[in-house]
Amino acid sequence: MGAARCDLSTLADLRVVEIGGQFTAIGGRVLAELGAEVIVVEPPEGSPQRLRPPFVDDEPGTDRSLRWWAGNVGKRSVTIDLKSPSGIDTLRTLIDSADIVVAAGDRLAEGAISYHDVATAQPRLIWVSVTPFGLGSARADQPVTDLTILAGAGPVWNCGYDDHSLPPMRGAGDQSVNIAGTYAAIGALIALAHRDYAGVGQLVDINVTAACNVTCEQTTYHWLVNQAICLRQTGRHAYPIRSSPVQVRCADGHYATTGVLPRKPEDFRGLTQWLQELGLTDELPEAVFLELAASRDTPVDMSLIGEDDETTAILSAARDAVRLIASRLPAKEFFLASQRRGFAAGAILPPHEAFDDEHTVARGLHVPVPHPELDRTIVYPGPPYLFSASEPGRPTRAPLLGEHNHLLDELAR
Incomplete structure (x- = not known):
């Protein structure tokens, strides 16, 4: 289990091992914001997410991807070669120290490590699997992107404008990744509550397509119950009948x-x-x-x-x-x-104006985060929740590649 740390964060005594995948980042980030020690496992060359633009100052680099920053705030990075027997042994040792595993499936390293094998020795382990179509799906091997997930699951259908001569639209910002991460964090927290009561962990199966589908507000519900198709409507809920417009152009053009x-x-x-x-x-x-x-x-x-x-x-x-x-x-x-x-x-408001709004600042969402490798401090959005009896984890910058490999050396001793 993770070593206890002397702070007041909700999950301060927990260790999470995230074997980074296409949809795992935000779930790990939320758990880190709640105070857990989250260790993201990357291949020696680094996660593919590190190569995604945009980059800070528009200069590509392993540690400069803003997408990587956004998904990995507060985490630690270790590099393990899961194609080698020694790397598989190292990952097993790391998982032995974990309370929670977040991974892209229930099997790792081409099946060399699986939840069911690990759980035999670690019955309190919680394993959160985050996959595009859920475990055991016939579509498991199909490649997916944020667009294909959102289109297939429904959010693209119910987003758009009243003028249906325009096509439906996808919200920006890797929404499927954010939705999947939210459900992964929820699943982990529910499993933790169950473990506190029953003393055992479990496998949590997050189906990203299903998670996005139930995030379609009323669209899926109306089809299942009434066989009614909801209409896309500008700035308001999709619904089978048209509702009154709610957006208005103000005196300043906004x-x-x-x-x-x-x-x-x-x-x-x-x-x-x-x-x-x-x-x-x-x-x-x-x-x-x-x-x-x-x-x-x-x-x-x-x-x-x-x-x-x-x-x-x-x-x-x-x-x-x-x-x-x-x-x-x-x-x-x-x-x-x-x-x-x-x-x-x-x-x-545009995103930058919303972030700098006095309400946002007063809520404490402006958190300065030092980036010594860049010789600057950058203002991040802090956790969006406040607790009366505990403190959320204070954001720290996303880890450099392999920055915390010393943790593996400590476990090997």
Whole structure:
């Protein structure tokens, strides 16, 4: 088992051995953020992920891939030649010291090491297998990419714009890898909870295609239950019928999403007051329906849209009012004013602006990480969760190739 360390992180006493694969990185990173010691095993020449652009300063190098950085924050790197008998023995020794293994399958080194063989001697070991189609699949040998996984699993289908003359689209950023990693971390944590109760580990089988499929919101559900095909809709949930647009171009040219409509009488009073303060009431004749809703004793029932004329008119007026207000304010100002007034809305910001937003900074997501090999410090996003009784692991830079091979020497003694 991993050696205990003197900190307050949730998983501080655990060692995770990640045999790096196409979909393993984010699961290992999440466990590292929770405080586990995560050792990523690479071949002597390094993980293929180290060769993927973009590179820091646009200069390719084994230790300069930003994709490698993003997936391996907080980990340690050891290099092992799994094509040699001595390398296989070294990996066995490393796994002997582990609480959790994260790997691209339940067999390693062309079957020389398997979960079932290891578990006989290590019944408390948790082995998380992350593969494109799940263990035992007839498609196991098929090559995959982020695009083919997302297309086959469904997320590409329900992402895109109302104008269906445009094709569906894939979100950027290796979303299948992120989804797979999230489920891998969840599976590992559930298995840990079970081990605390029952005293035994288990094999966790993460099917990346299935994980992406159940991340399609309502698309799969509606097909399975109703045989209904959901429609792609700009900036809102795919659904079998069209819903009202929620994105609006603001006064500064940026976009905002107008979010959830008001429902309670006090919300409608606040919306009416906001229109009055901005001098926009005369531009919205339908404001009379907002006043009608404000005078009610009960909230508006959104399930009656399209069935009850008064409800439909009220909510249509609310949407028009929010869109009118958003069109007259800069996106960020609209967002902040909506928050102060209790309306759910958001500004659509470029990634760098979202990261530098004062809310993000105040939440503590800006974490300076030293990179001595580059003679600079780089600001990373920190863990997205806070705990009252423990601390998440503080990010450290992704490991250099073979930077922690001394750990293998220590285990061999």
